[in-house]
Amino acid sequence: MKFGVVIFPGSNCDYDTYYVLKEVLNQDTIFLWHKDHDLKGVDAIILPGGFSYGDYLRTGAIAKFSPLMREVKEFALKGGLVLGICNGFQILLEMGLLPGAMLRNKNLKFLCQFVYLRVENPDTPFTKLCKKHQVLKIPIAHFDGNYYAPPEIMEKLKRNNQIVLRYSTSKGEITEEANVNGSMENIAGIINEKGNVMGLMPHPERASEKILGSEDGQYIFKSMINSWIK
Amino acid sequence: MKARVIVSFKDEVLDPQGLTIKNALHSLGYKFIKDVRQGKVFDIEIDGISVEDARKYLQEIADKVLANPVIEKFHWEIIEK
Amino acid sequence: MKARVIVSFKDEVLDPQGLTIKNALHSLGYKFIKDVRQGKVFDIEIDGISVEDARKYLQEIADKVLANPVIEKFHWEIIEK
Amino acid sequence: MDKRILEQHNLTEEEYRGIVDILGREPNLTELGIFSVMWSEHCSYKSSKIYLKNLPTTGKHVIQGPGENAGVIDIGDGLAVVFKIESHNHPSYIEPYQGAATGVGGILRDIFTMGARPIAVLDSLRFGPLDNPKNRVIMEGVISGIAGYGNSIGVPTVGGETYFNQCYSQNPLVNVCCIGIAPKNRIFYARAKGKGNPVLYVGAKTGRDGIHGATMASAEFDEDLEEKRPNVQVGDPFKEKLLLEACLEVMKKDLIVGIQDMGAAGLTCSTSEMADKANSGIEIDLDLVPKREEGMNSYEIMLSESQERMLLVAKADKEEEVKKIFKKWDLDAITIGRVTDTGRLIVKEKGRVVVDIPVRGIVRDCPVYRRPVKQPSYLREVNYLEIPEVPNDLNTTFLKLLSSPTIADKEWIFRQYDHMVQINTVLLPGADATVLRIKGTKKALAGTVDGNSLYTYLNPKVGAKIAVAEACRNLACVGAKPLGVTNCLNFGNPEKPEIMWQFKEVVEGMGEACRFFGIPVTGGNVSFYNETMGSAVYPTPVLGIVGLIEDISKIMSPGFKEKGDYILLLGKNNEEIGGTEYLKTIFSQERGIPPEINLEFEKQIQDFCFELIDKRLINSAHDVSEGGLAVCLAECCFMSEKKLGIEVSLEDDIRPVALLFGETQSRIIISASPSDIDKIEKLASKRGIPCQVIGRVREDKFIIKQKGEELINLSIEKIYSSWKQAIPNYFKLSEE
Ligand SMILES: Nc1ncnc2c1ncn2[C@@H]1O[C@H](COP(=O)(O)OP(=O)(O)O)[C@@H](O)[C@H]1O
Numbered sequence A: 001m002k003f004g005v006v007i008f009p010g011s012n013c014d015y016d017t018y019y020v021l022k023e024v025l026n027q028d029t030i031f032l033w034h035k036d037h038d039l040k041g042v043d044a045i046i047l048p049g050g051f052s053y054g055d056y057l058r059t060g061a062i063a064k065f066s067p068l069m070r071e072v073k074e075f076a077l078k079g080g081l082v083l084g085i086c087n088g089f090q091i092l093l094e095m096g097l098l099p100g101a102m103l104r105n106k107n108l109k110f111l112c113q114f115v116y117l118r119v120e121n122p123d124t125p126f127t128k129l130c131k132k133h134q135v136l137k138i139p140i141a142h143f144d145g146n147y148y149a150p151p152e153i154m155e156k157l158k159r160n161n162q163i164v165l166r167y168s169t170s171k172g173e174i175t176e177e178a179n180v181n182g183s184m185e186n187i188a189g190i191i192n193e194k195g196n197v198m199g200l201m202p203h204p205e206r207a208s209e210k211i212l213g214s215e216d217g218q219y220i221f222k223s224m225i226n227s228w229i230k
Numbered sequence B, C: 001m002k003a004r005v006i007v008s009f010k011d012e013v014l015d016p017q018g019l020t021i022k023n024a025l026h027s028l029g030y031k032f033i034k035d036v037r038q039g040k041v042f043d044i045e046i047d048g049i050s051v052e053d054a055r056k057y058l059q060e061i062a063d064k065v066l067a068n069p070v071i072e073k074f075h076w077e078i079i080e081k
Numbered sequence D: 001m002d003k004r005i006l007e008q009h010n011l012t013e014e015e016y017r018g019i020v021d022i023l024g025r026e027p028n029l030t031e032l033g034i035f036s037v038m039w040s041e042h043c044s045y046k047s048s049k050i051y052l053k054n055l056p057t058t059g060k061h062v063i064q065g066p067g068e069n070a071g072v073i074d075i076g077d078g079l080a081v082v083f084k085i086e087s088h089n090h091p092s093y094i095e096p097y098q099g100a101a102t103g104v105g106g107i108l109r110d111i112f113t114m115g116a117r118p119i120a121v122l123d124s125l126r127f128g129p130l131d132n133p134k135n136r137v138i139m140e141g142v143i144s145g146i147a148g149y150g151n152s153i154g155v156p157t158v159g160g161e162t163y164f165n166q167c168y169s170q171n172p173l174v175n176v177c178c179i180g181i182a183p184k185n186r187i188f189y190a191r192a193k194g195k196g197n198p199v200l201y202v203g204a205k206t207g208r209d210g211i212h213g214a215t216m217a218s219a220e221f222d223e224d225l226e227e228k229r230p231n232v233q234v235g236d237p238f239k240e241k242l243l244l245e246a247c248l249e250v251m252k253k254d255l256i257v258g259i260q261d262m263g264a265a266g267l268t269c270s271t272s273e274m275a276d277k278a279n280s281g282i283e284i285d286l287d288l289v290p291k292r293e294e295g296m297n298s299y300e301i302m303l304s305e306s307q308e309r310m311l312l313v314a315k316a317d318k319e320e321e322v323k324k325i326f327k328k329w330d331l332d333a334i335t336i337g338r339v340t341d342t343g344r345l346i347v348k349e350k351g352r353v354v355v356d357i358p359v360r361g362i363v364r365d366c367p368v369y370r371r372p373v374k375q376p377s378y379l380r381e382v383n384y385l386e387i388p389e390v391p392n393d394l395n396t397t398f399l400k401l402l403s404s405p406t407i408a409d410k411e412w413i414f415r416q417y418d419h420m421v422q423i424n425t426v427l428l429p430g431a432d433a434t435v436l437r438i439k440g441t442k443k444a445l446a447g448t449v450d451g452n453s454l455y456t457y458l459n460p461k462v463g464a465k466i467a468v469a470e471a472c473r474n475l476a477c478v479g480a481k482p483l484g485v486t487n488c489l490n491f492g493n494p495e496k497p498e499i500m501w502q503f504k505e506v507v508e509g510m511g512e513a514c515r516f517f518g519i520p521v522t523g524g525n526v527s528f529y530n531e532t533m534g535s536a537v538y539p540t541p542v543l544g545i546v547g548l549i550e551d552i553s554k555i556m557s558p559g560f561k562e563k564g565d566y567i568l569l570l571g572k573n574n575e576e577i578g579g580t581e582y583l584k585t586i587f588s589q590e591r592g593i594p595p596e597i598n599l600e601f602e603k604q605i606q607d608f609c610f611e612l613i614d615k616r617l618i619n620s621a622h623d624v625s626e627g628g629l630a631v632c633l634a635e636c637c638f639m640s641e642k643k644l645g646i647e648v649s650l651e652d653d654i655r656p657v658a659l660l661f662g663e664t665q666s667r668i669i670i671s672a673s674p675s676d677i678d679k680i681e682k683l684a685s686k687r688g689i690p691c692q693v694i695g696r697v698r699e700d701k702f703i704i705k706q707k708g709e710e711l712i713n714l715s716i717e718k719i720y721s722s723w724k725q726a727i728p729n730y731f732k733l734s735e736e
């Protein structure tokens, strides 16, 4: 499977994501430059974490205008797999490929720590190797990960089973305390209606090697690989 | 020409920054502060187009770039012609 | 009573956010944008004191709490009595 | 020249005469400004030089010692580690967020200027007590500033230290250390070589940022000019990220001959130093320098300290290629001059020569001072200690100690730092040293910053030795061997003989210890004048040490691992109570004599700890430092994943408080599986190392006994929450 990792000015998890896909999971992986117009035949696109354009104005707000994003949008609308991690998720929200918006973390501080995530929906190309309500240990690192959506959108997300990951305790309980950044409904990751575009705040690429404290992030990438093969 | 765009959270969106400032002000003794909402202001200098065009573009820029309509509202004005 | 405080970098201080936004607007074709400076706006609701006192306190709050006079300037006004 | 102008430039009349000598004429104002910044304490080290030159700086693996932007050490596999520490104390007091942020920006540039990709930041912070809201504001601002810059640029802030003391109330210390990795055969230096080569300016435009004291360039002495021109810059981490990527891309190709960042003294320092190091000259045209503000004159442009700028010298035929790479990253690279062979710095403006100075004159011929030294009189007073009565409830005392901010958990701080980006952080903050794997090898790097200024206040020389010893001990505890040291020396006004004496003693102590351990000092920074209203901070040397782990499968961590494991103490408990956190926290006494340090013994302990790790005989290791044995044991419990407890029985014949809270050096707490105890003890007696089993890891309870009598008996939850909540509690007040 061929992955494309997009580099925006200010991306800083681009190499990490590339490393995990290429060196840890042995996938054909290339970088895509934000100023280009060519997706180079990739089967899946990853918008990595970081601070595209410094996160100035709003997170993801300027990156959405990058030239390559037109192709990415087209790719997504045609059903191609797109995964947005952290800043990538924020960009997908700004582009309207996913619904809702991000607010500042509730404690108004940047948060870098391991969190637990409960898999709400294992029937997606990004989670198909997980069991329902499986708990994943994956770190977050963000300032604006407090997910918000107006009531009608929230309703729709629930109705369509679009909530994929929620912050939980290590035992899988959805509690206020586990909701470190204050997201509505403890939302950590959502998917679009069509089921091919997913965004999540936690960083699976930081939890894909034992030496880094967890391999749970591999579930996300391997699910993508698995669903592409099928 | 100078314009000012003010972007702030919609009323129904919680503004934790504003809240924190309010609390800080309370603890400093300014109890008469009932509410604080924090927003962004953009002071923009424009050159080479008509005021009419400026109005059109400002609306567009505020709507498309400066504010995120899911959570924010905006207001702009030309403050110096 | 409603007041608005606007805090922004002093003119001679670099405003990286404003600069980046200006560049983004240029690349979107809005070449007539000569400069963008970004600041913060605080909409404050005040209750239980006189307008006169409010003026005094607003100046104090802006100077001491909302802005750091080393790099920022501020401006406030009462917008609704 | 007007006396007042000299004063404003911080130049003495004698120094001025030196300038006239060098030039053979009177300088103009711009030239005077150039001399004044280059001869300032900050750039010239004129007070510290004579002491610093005695530090050991060489070693088998040293590729570059002091004198460049950062030190470079060979770590094998074709790689080199590049590291350096810098202070940003004063700006962080005036504008905590931006001051600290630009501090990070500056040290990062020092590292990538050398051709290295920065892989980690460590921060060493000193604040006044947190019950003062002003100090909380400073701390909160500093930490968000470091986070704001480091997180954005994608370099993890993986460790640090934070101390609290009254002496830092008006003068916080913000020292930031950065570590980078470069291909060993592709290190870049600040050299303007090759007559005719183009000099390129890259990065942010030049504004009137941080033009020091002497801002009367336009010659009218407007009183409030200072006020209008802030001395604190605003950092732009986004631009720096672009600079970083673009510079590293340029460096991968064979396009440039030298590069230097524009930090303190901006264009002046970078042009003259680059020319001096290459024995060449340089000529630039200020009309070509990108400017942010209108009407800037030569004085302002040459002295501006605008951030996120680099100066590089390209190969003559590669100019366009260099520009193309910067263009790709949306940065302009502009040719502002040429390298010459005249040995002079020539600056032109509007076709006129406005500066013409021999480069040597500004860089090398600066004055060097042997300032008077005098042992301060406070020492006799504070070294005397009347030991206070022992508190009768040691449990309460212990809880109080655990919640003193210097000892309490720092997660509130490091959780705001992205400490995982670049996916190398194998041992997260919280351990004695942070460990980073080196991708593509079996190796790992360990880093730590350390320095207890209460010790150096009470005895500068001993305190400095302890700082080195403790930093090395921290490395030993994770299984690393020290490679090299960088240091930041934070002191008061060097013109005061007492301060200069402290400085001399500290440098001597540090040099002695480094020489003893065989660790080269490859760089550092001196920050003088840390005084507010006549009172100086404690002499505060901060050591940044980088160590190497050959086999990453052998790293060690401080937390206990299994219930039933034996707990052992390496080293001896002595009756030492002077200079402890215990005296400071419980009795507000900052006195006595600091613990003794025997370097020989220290080294034996460290080597033994390393050997045990190397032989895979132990399950944890943690050094005893502030708060003594009791705090150390508690930390081993807190850092265990399962929040284990202990039962420890000590037989030492010393006073209970000294046993629990004394800070005797050269001690390490280790734990091991029952099946390995024999081997460990045999090995210890073979090596002649004091090593005794003092207890076992258990659940729930934290119990310490002396000769059968319980000194401390508390639940783990209770001690954990005292330690965990202390710092967040201070900030809740303002958040509630
Ligand atoms: N300012 C800081 N930034 C990042 N990490 C910090 C900071 N202060 C403390 N820490 C981390 O907290 C842990 C405990 O610090 P400290 O008590 O000074 O450890 P030690 O005494 O072993 O040197 C260390 O792992 C350190 O890296």
Ligand SMILES: [Mg+2]
Binding pocket: D161, D450, D451, D470, D625, D626
């Ligand atoms: Mg320490």
